[in-house]
Amino acid sequence: MSSIMPTYKRLPVHLVRGQGAWLYEANDNAYLDALTGIAVTGLGHCHPVVSEALAKQAQTLMHCSNLYHIPAQEVLAENLCRIAGMDAVFFGNSGAEANEAAIKLARLYGHQNGIDTPCIIVLERSFHGRTMATLTATGNAAVQKGFEPLVPGFIRVPAGDIDAIAALANDPNVVAVLAEPVQGEGGVRRLSEDYLRGLRAHCDNNNWLLMFDEVQSGNGRVGTYFAYLGLDFKPDVVTTAKGLGNGVPIGACMARGKAAQVLGAGNHGSTYGGNPLASAAAMAVITTIEQDNLVQRVPVIRKLITESLHQHSQAAQDLIQTESGQGLMLGLVMRQDCPELVSLALKHKLLINVTAGHVVRLLPALTLTDNEAILIGERLAGVIDAYAAQLKG
Numbered sequence: 001m002s003s004i005m006p007t008y009k010r011l012p013v014h015l016v017r018g019q020g021a022w023l024y025e026a027n028d029n030a031y032l033d034a035l036t037g038i039a040v041t042g043l044g045h046c047h048p049v050v051s052e053a054l055a056k057q058a059q060t061l062m063h064c065s066n067l068y069h070i071p072a073q074e075v076l077a078e079n080l081c082r083i084a085g086m087d088a089v090f091f092g093n094s095g096a097e098a099n100e101a102a103i104k105l106a107r108l109y110g111h112q113n114g115i116d117t118p119c120i121i122v123l124e125r126s127f128h129g130r131t132m133a134t135l136t137a138t139g140n141a142a143v144q145k146g147f148e149p150l151v152p153g154f155i156r157v158p159a160g161d162i163d164a165i166a167a168l169a170n171d172p173n174v175v176a177v178l179a180e181p182v183q184g185e186g187g188v189r190r191l192s193e194d195y196l197r198g199l200r201a202h203c204d205n206n207n208w209l210l211m212f213d214e215v216q217s218g219n220g221r222v223g224t225y226f227a228y229l230g231l232d233f234k235p236d237v238v239t240t241a242k243g244l245g246n247g248v249p250i251g252a253c254m255a256r257g258k259a260a261q262v263l264g265a266g267n268h269g270s271t272y273g274g275n276p277l278a279s280a281a282a283m284a285v286i287t288t289i290e291q292d293n294l295v296q297r298v299p300v301i302r303k304l305i306t307e308s309l310h311q312h313s314q315a316a317q318d319l320i321q322t323e324s325g326q327g328l329m330l331g332l333v334m335r336q337d338c339p340e341l342v343s344l345a346l347k348h349k350l351l352i353n354v355t356a357g358h359v360v361r362l363l364p365a366l367t368l369t370d371n372e373a374i375l376i377g378e379r380l381a382g383v384i385d386a387y388a389a390q391l392k393g
């Protein structure tokens, strides 16, 4: 029996080493990684620039606490805000913590405006984390079951339904809308530009904060550094994590304008948040994404994978209803539930994920070579054809 609490249903793979697009077991059994630890190692495993920055920082200063100024954190904050078009950032250690900071910011914003019971509008099928507030914000009953009582102060509406937002315009307690521009766990669904623009308009009209959760979609994955940077408007608050540290835990909650003025000394904190080690890793990540212009590769890699899949598969045409998501948040919406595809893919030495029961989710590295992208398509074709044979048999 393992000494680890059984909170994860683990696959029978024991990974000890990673390089680029490949993960290895101790016996050198190699897996092609189309998942990057769920959108984390966007630069591939052990990217040399990140590893070198980490090694150097580990020999200089790893931690000192936010009781003091941390120059490495200040450099990261400046650069992240420049890229995001934001004014200020709070650093935590995960996506859930980044969202907790956003939720606290929105509540405090409410109180500062005379609202004693502030409410945040959240969407069906959303995922925001596993802490009490973020699991309450999450639109998935399975995540919440057994943890009641949930946190008050959230109103849930269907994703994509702007009338449901308009209907809340006269609710005096609403202070913010929290949404993933591309829903990840909920089925790799891109919310339409019109809908997102509608959210912006309602937030402007009602003095609500528009808060985007880009924990999964951020850091270049969808073809712009953040999904909203492809649009002509910005949220007031944006959260990110995952790809920001390429494997080193870090989360960020950024804000602009009036939203950047809300949190003050003593309102929030984190022992580790933005420590020198995590800040050095994240700075190496964003420098690499910018210098290597990795966002340009995103649509190229997506196309190579899907073309290769269809070229090599007999069954894909029939079994896949449509493609979803954006950039390298790539969903293949299957016609029926297919959780067994994950184990089948392991036999083909390919790491993938299935979410919402029937959506094959690929979150590969932005650094894939053309040949690696083609190989992912080829291996996935083998998986889907084997699955089709099983269905027939």
Ligand SMILES: Cc1ncc(COP(=O)(O)O)c(C=O)c1O
Binding pocket: 038, 094, 095, 096, 097, 099, 127, 128, 129, 130, 180, 184, 185, 213, 214, 215, 216, 217, 241, 242
């Ligand atoms: C959109 C989104 N928000 C928040 C989270 C939670 O992040 P973490 O697991 O780092 O707490 C996730 C994780 O999957 C996510 O996809």
